Amino acid sequence: MASWDKLEKQGPFYYKDHPQLGKIRGLDPWAVDNGIHLIRMEQDAAEGIMMVDESNQQQYGTVHGGMLVAFADTIGGHSLVAHGRMCVTQGSTVNFIRPASGAYLFCRAKPLQVGSRICVVSVEQRNDRDELVTTALFTFAVVKKMDPILLPPKHPSLTF
Secondary structure, three states, X not given: OOHHHHOEEEOOEEEEEEOOOEEEEEOOHHHHHOOEEEEEEOOOOEEEEEEOOHHHEOOOOOEOHHHHHHHXXXXXXXXXXXXXXXXXXXXXXXXXXXXXXXXXXXEEEEXXXXXXXXXXXXXXXXXXXXXXXXXXXXXEEEEEEOOOOOEOOOOOOOOO
């Protein structure tokens, strides 16, 4: 049994109680189970937040690079759902600007090209001091077209 089998599900969203964020949500059960919270999903961008804690840090006390890529990939993919695209990652380039530390990380993904088969998304991650942590460019392959799903902001003050 996968750990996300215990998550609450309402419609297309999975939910989990988080000690600092309250109830977190997302379309990807793995991401929700790992503390990635989808804040907003509209046509211009998707946004998410992830608390920094021992579960996502490496031995130097900063967030593990693989977790940063997973966070960027998750929010990047979610940005295309608002355009009616269900996608899988085809490729990515991630630039690590500074170590990821602080209380939380904020991620914004903006679709640059939404095609019928291929989509390109630009992603930025910032820390709680609004310092740029990573930039990334993701290419996604469309696996299914669907009705768009929009999600207005849950925490509108958490934007940059």
